[in-house]
Amino acid sequence: MSTAPGEPAVPRSVLPWVERIGIPKPLMWGYVAVLVFMIGDGVESNYLEPYLRDSGFSSSGAGLVISAYGAFVAIGSWLSGALSNLWGPRRVMRIGAVLWILFEVLFLAVALPIHNQTLVFVFYGLRGIAYPLFAYAFLLWIQLTARKELRGSAAGWFWFAYSAGLPTIGSGIAAVSIPLLGAYATFWLSLALVVRWARRSVRSPYVRHAVPGRWWTPRRRASACGTNWYGASAY
Secondary structure, three states: OOOOOOOOOOOHHHOOHHHHOOOOHHHHHHHHHHHHHHHHHHOOOOOHHHHHHHOOOOHHHHHHHHHHHHHHHHHHHHHHHHHHHHHOHHHHHHHHHHHHHHHHHHHHHHHOOOOOHHHHHHHHHHHOOHHHHHHHHHHHHHHHHOOHHHHHHHHHHHHHHHHHHHHHHHHHHHHHHHHHHOHHHHHHHHHHHHHHHHHHHHHOHHHHOOOOOOEEEEEEEEEOOEEEEEEEEEO
16 A cells, blocks of 8 residues: 555554445445435336336337436436536535436426326436436545545445446345335335435535545554554545
């Protein structure tokens, strides 16, 4: 592990356990939030299209809704980086969470109950812009906050959380929830997951202090008993 010039290598034993496995300590709850957020976003991934067909959409119309969603995901992916440069990743994550919740509520409470295909197309499509703002802004935050030697493993943990949530655990939750609650109630379950953990991530005391370029790092302190190590913030 690299350290400041003239300092000895930092023993792994003095690092927080999360940093020993490659996760920047100030952002550790952010990883959990991304995991749960992507679980919520991915709950309907395998059953939305059949659900829309059962609600009166044609096969081509249901497919068009999914295509519009994907197009807005691409736009949101680009905006996550551009807006993070202007406003900072934390604010962009908040914007993404608010937009996701807003359009999901409109989709569930307005568009689906009245089976309005235009509103479904608009609200669900626009929701696609939101999750990249939340997730990919956090990825940029990782690269800005993590020490150089942690950036590779920190990014790997991000993609682990992302992939475990969106296509994997989310679909598993739907498989369990639909027989118990029904397909429509399962949509609301995904909303509850996102609301709970989006708030948790941006209000975490760790994340609030995850300033770009600043991190927890051990410093050497000489004593009569030898060299001790203590935590400090470095720039």
